[in-house]
Amino acid sequence: MATKSMGDIEKIKKKLNVLIVDDDPLNLIIHEKIIKAIGGISQTANNGEEAVIIHRDGGSSFDLILMDKEMPERDGVSTTKKLREMEVKSMIVGVTSLADNEEERRAFMEAGLNHCLAKPLTKDKIIPLIN
Amino acid sequence: MDTLVSQLQRQFRDYTISLYHQGFLDDQFTELKKLQDECSPDFVAEVVSLFFEDCEKLIGNMARALDQTGNVDFSLVGSSVHQLKGSSSSVGAKRVKGLCVTFKECCDSQNFEGCVRCLQQVDIEYKSLKAKLQDLFSLEQQIVQAGGRIPQVDI
Numbered sequence: 001m002a003t004k005s006m007g008d009i010e011k012i013k014k015k016l017n018v019l020i021v022d023d024d025p026l027n028l029i030i031h032e033k034i035i036k037a038i039g040g041i042s043q044t045a046n047n048g049e050e051a052v053i054i055h056r057d058g059g060s061s062f063d064l065i066l067m068d069k070e071m072p073e074r075d076g077v078s079t080t081k082k083l084r085e086m087e088v089k090s091m092i093v094g095v096t097s098l099a100d101n102e103e104e105r106r107a108f109m110e111a112g113l114n115h116c117l118a119k120p121l122t123k124d125k126i127i128p129l130i131n
Numbered sequence: 132m133d134t135l136v137s138q139l140q141r142q143f144r145d146y147t148i149s150l151y152h153q154g155f156l157d158d159q160f161t162e163l164k165k166l167q168d169e170c171s172p173d174f175v176a177e178v179v180s181l182f183f184e185d186c187e188k189l190i191g192n193m194a195r196a197l198d199q200t201g202n203v204d205f206s207l208v209g210s211s212v213h214q215l216k217g218s219s220s221s222v223g224a225k226r227v228k229g230l231c232v233t234f235k236e237c238c239d240s241q242n243f244e245g246c247v248r249c250l251q252q253v254d255i256e257y258k259s260l261k262a263k264l265q266d267l268f269s270l271e272q273q274i275v276q277a278g279g280r281i282p283q284v285d286i
Contacts, residue, residue, distance in 0.1 A: 026181050026218050033166045033174060070213075097217060120221045122162045 016040030016130060017061070021051045021079065022068040022095070027119075031066055034123055038130070040064075047071040048079030055088055062090045064130060066121070069096050069108055077111045084112035093129060095119055136279035143270045147284045150267065155260055160223030161286060176268050182222045186257040189215045193250050197243070208246060209238035215253070226256050 018040050020031045028044050035042040043060075045051040048071050054060055065083070069076035080092055094108045094116040105116055117125050150156045160175075167174040189211045196208045216231035218224075230253050237245030271281050 024214070024217060024221075026178065026185060026221055029178060029181065030163070030166070030221055033171070037166055037168075097213070119217060120159045120162070120223075122159075123165075 017063050018042040019045060019051060019054065019060070019062040019065045019090070021045045021048060021065060021071070021076070023047050023071040024068070027068065027095075027121075031121055034121060034126060038123055038127060048074030048076060048082075051079050052082050052086075055083060055086055065090045065092045067092055067094050067113070069094060069100065069104075077108050080108070080111040080113055091115070091129070093117055093126075095121060136274060136277045139270060139274045139277060140279060140282045143267070143274060144282055144284050146267060146270060148286065150263060151286045154225050154229075155263060157223045157225040157228075158286075159220065163222060179222060179264055182218050182224065183257065183261050185218045186215065186227070186253075186261075189218075190250065190254055190257070193246075197246055197250060203241075203243060203246075205238045205241045205246070209235060212238055224257070224260055227253060227260065230256055 016035070016039065018035045020028055020035070020042050022028050022031065022044070023046055028046075032042050032044065040063075043054070043062075045054055048067075050073075051065070051067075052074065065088075067076045067080055071079075074082070076094060080094070083090075083092065091114045092112060094105075094113040096105055096108065096116055096118050100108075109116055115129055117129075151160075163175050163178055171177075192211045193208050196204055196211070212231050212234045216228055216235065219227040219231060230249060234246065234249035234253060236242075237249055274281055
């Protein structure tokens with residue numbers, strides 16, 4: 001009879017750890033709920049600068065970072081570039097508005113995103129990325 | 132014989148469907164309902180409440196910006212419209228979101244009269260949605276108080 005190794009059990013138990021970076025409190029609440037609904041745990045940052053500080057100070061390691069584009073202090077493009085310079089290896093998914101044009105989305109991707117999703121976010125948009 | 136619970140459930144179903152068919156709500160509201168569970172039974176009501184607080188704040192900002200006769204900062208108005216469009220999109224407030232698209236166009240073309248008209252319409256529309264969702268949540272409460280379950284409504 002096959003038995004699971006401790007490593008396999010730890011992988012199953014380990015929850016998806018997500019950093020949600022957004023200046024809109026409404027989006028933070030909704031995105032946190034989505035992450036919880038898909039079995040993950042989340043931490044929030046109200047802008048890009050906070051996201052950078054979280055990585056600089058805490059040595060935090062996230063499986064996924066949901067990065068809003070338009071934010072005060074430091075926007076999503078600048079934050080993504082900075083996190084990649086800091087050698088952050090997390091999957092970073094940009095969250096854009098439908099008003100953003102192709103050029104803006106491309107610039108956001110080129111900053112170091114793994115993927116880009118348009119608001120509003122739903123479980124169905126996120127699940128394929130983490131699978 | 133129709134019980135009170137089944138009458139209320141039918142009312143709830145019909146009212147919910149009408150809100151979608153009349154364009155007040157879209158699929159995103161359905162997505163929010165799916166996120167609600169026993170651990171957070173008031174999730175949608177809380178989110179919607181935050182949205183309406185946002186509306187009041189942003190409409191206030193827009194009104195003050197447009198009140199600067201002859202010296203309107205259209206980019207400031209546009210920024211508030213952009214935020215409202217985002218919030219309304221997040222909760223499924225379809226009509227409000229649609230008005231924000233037109234409003235943003237007026238801001239971008241620095242059309243003062245257009246902006247004032249849009250602001251009035253947005254104000255009317257969010258208040259109308261607020262009243263309708265309050266009625267919807269009230270129906271939910273009545274169903275629960277009568278011992279029933281809130282029906283799943285497929286749109």
